[in-house]
Amino acid sequence: MTLLESVVDGIVDIQAHKGRTMLQAVGVVLGVASVVTTMALADSGRRRSMEFFAETGGLRKVLIVNQPSRDEVKTALQLRNVGLSYDDAEALRAIPGVTQVDPIANARVLVSRGDYQKEWNLDGVTPDYQTVYKFYPGKGRFITQDDLANASRVCVLGETAARTFFGSDEPVGKTVYLDGVGMTVVGVMQRKEYFFNRGTFNALEWMNRKVFVPITAVHKRFTGDPDRKVSYVNTMIDKPDNIKKTADEIRAVLKRRHRGITDFEVWDRASRLEQNQQQNQMLNMVFLLAGAVSLLVGGIVIMNILLASFQERVREVGVRKALGANGLHIMAQFLVESVLVTLLGGGLGLVLGFGFTQAVAALIDQPATITPHMAMMGFLTSVSAGIFFGFYPAVKAARLNPVEALRYE
């Protein structure tokens, strides 16, 4: 007897017991729906955070920040260190794999322009800033190497900053006073926007509020800092595979320059993303577990109903055995039936899961799709549940004594 014959028999039987079949399938439907929905949403979330990272410089960005020692009593060496400096940043340029180095020095200054007067945050940057943040001027130009060399009295404004200082006036070419120092506006940046989900909160608004000047100008004109300290340094690595290695190299170079003291921290986004994903995974696990429990319950329901309907089939098994069916034939027949039920449940579960995914995706305004791979996984789990939970009734049927089975009323 071929497997096809068992399948035909199974389909005939399922058709004859529509109500029973639906009852059997419902747990599997919910289980598979829940599993594929979780997978689709998790996948979509993952892609979404990658997108966000890409929007702000991508994975290849490595951030270096000051991390002064928290010891109560500092050693002489620790006291001699001033933290990250412009020269540290310049030294990083020599490391192979580092394509961009962008030290940033912040200062708090009083901005005045006409009637407008307010404390504002200042970012002293290098030309590399644009490529690191993928943030480019929409009008005019950005800070140049010349500006850097001359500590020029120029500034570039974020879109919101420009509107705040100049209203509807054209800012480029005009002067704005920072702590009383007249700086010529040479450019206005493109507007940056990123909305998570359906929110109205622009996650990148902080970029639009930036005021950029040459980093050398910060040291020379605003802080007067002889050590040329920087707040943090952004670097770009040439390719993702090199991130770990190059980050280690950066640590080594800085440690050497800081007399063997690690008073800084190197954050590569790849490991941060990993951390994020680990947290997400926890959440995914919860949902997958819920799906698994649902599948388990579905499986038990299948087994229960198979066992309950067993009585009415004892005689049939007896007849089949009298006609020459062996244990394997009978087992195959029962297993095929439970697998068919779970396949049916899996199919309906996929449809339902697709619906769930679309609904949730619409609700949080985030595209999510069930990939063929996920559909495959859903089917495989349901079929395994069918085989697993169909096994006991199948073995029980296969072992029936033909004489007793035939006598069964």
Place this chain on the structure above:
Amino acid sequence: MSSDEIIRLREIQKIYDTGANSVHALAGVTLSIARGEYVAIMGPSGSGKSTLMHIVGCLDTPTSGEYVLAGERVSEMTSWSLARVRNKHIGFVFQTFNLLPRASILRNVELPMMYGGISRAKRRQRAADMLARLGLGDRLKNLPSQLSGGQRQRVAIARALVNDPSIVLADEPTGNLDTRTGEEILGIFDELNSQGHTVILVTHDHAVARRTQRVITLVDGQVVRAIAA
């Protein structure tokens, strides 16, 4: 064993162990049935008639003794091998027909060939031919529930014959039929025997038994008479 001996039972015992005491359902049955013979097995209820039929039909194995069917020693076979022997050598006809209710009569007749590993096309053809021989050629797609009792038993007979078995074993084949239909069904068995089939009828009805060539009567698990009718 002579060449035209199809069944030989020697000192067959079947003991059911019910814990405290054991029941000797068959207490040493020895008999032989020739190829092409027409035999009735009779006996009151509790005589071991059913047990004998189960052993002859290879549905059960004896506790002791030897059973040779068509040259094969089946008394010591595993359940696995017995399934094959039933498929190849035995054609069952039951009192309650025992057709699969959800399968067409064509599919019911195909079933033994399915377990015998015969190809689909061949099977279909043979099942249809056999049903036609029994006058049901125009009902192939019908479900058993759409047929009368007599027609159902004809389907069962077609199913029993379709694998060309060594013996046809019928257990009270007319028990669920009215007299006229029963007569008709018995006529079919008569005809099968005249065509050379070995037919064994298990019955308690003397009128049925009288049609056969030999009646084997069982009492208390032993053969008391084996006379020519």
